[in-house]
Every structure is written in C-alpha cells, then in structure tokens.
Amino acid sequence: MTGQMTRDDALQRISKPEMDSHFLEREFEFVANKLGLTVTELQQIFAGENKTFKDYKNKYFFIGICANIMQRLGLERRLF
Numbered sequence: 001m002t003g004q005m006t007r008d009d010a011l012q013r014i015s016k017p018e019m020d021s022h023f024l025e026r027e028f029e030f031v032a033n034k035l036g037l038t039v040t041e042l043q044q045i046f047a048g049e050n051k052t053f054k055d056y057k058n059k060y061f062f063i064g065i066c067a068n069i070m071q072r073l074g075l076e077r078r079l080f
Contacts, residue, residue, distance in 0.1 A: 005013075019027075032042040053060070070076035 017024075028042065029039055032039045035042065037045075067076055
C-alpha cells in the first residue's frame with residue numbers, strides 16, 4: 001500500500017532465509033550461553049509444548065465475571 005515493496009518482491013524475500021545457517025547456529029549458541037544453558041537444553045525448550053496464560057494460576061475467570069457484572073450495571077462499556 002505504501003509503495004515500498006510489491007507483493008511479489010515480499011514473497012520472494014520471505015521465501016529464503018534472512019541469515020545463513022552457520023550464523024544462526026552461532027547466534028543460538030550465544031543465546032544459550034547467555035542463559036546459562038547448553039545448546040541441547042535450549043533446543044529441548046524450543047521443541048517443548050507451547051503454553052498459554054491458561055496453563056498457569058491466574059484470575060482470568062474472576063476478571064471475566066466482574067467485567068460482565070460491570071457491563072450489566074452500565075459501568076463498563078467495552079465489548080470483549
């Protein structure tokens with residue numbers, strides 16, 4: 001829309017990696033060292049199960065009930 005890049009140019013650019021694999025491996029090792037982990041441990045974390053906020057203790061249900069009550073009382077006008 002801004003004329004900076006056409007759709008075909010963008011598709012061509014994202015079809016190949018931005019960085020070569022050797023550079024990415026070095027960066028991965030750098031991050032693992034900064035976190036105090038081995039490369040294998042960091043790879044296991046990346047390959048692990050993705051979690052959301054619902055997997056941890058939170059007050060999401062309570063907040064939803066309170067927002068619903070406030071909507072019914074006219075104190076909350078946002079739509080969730």
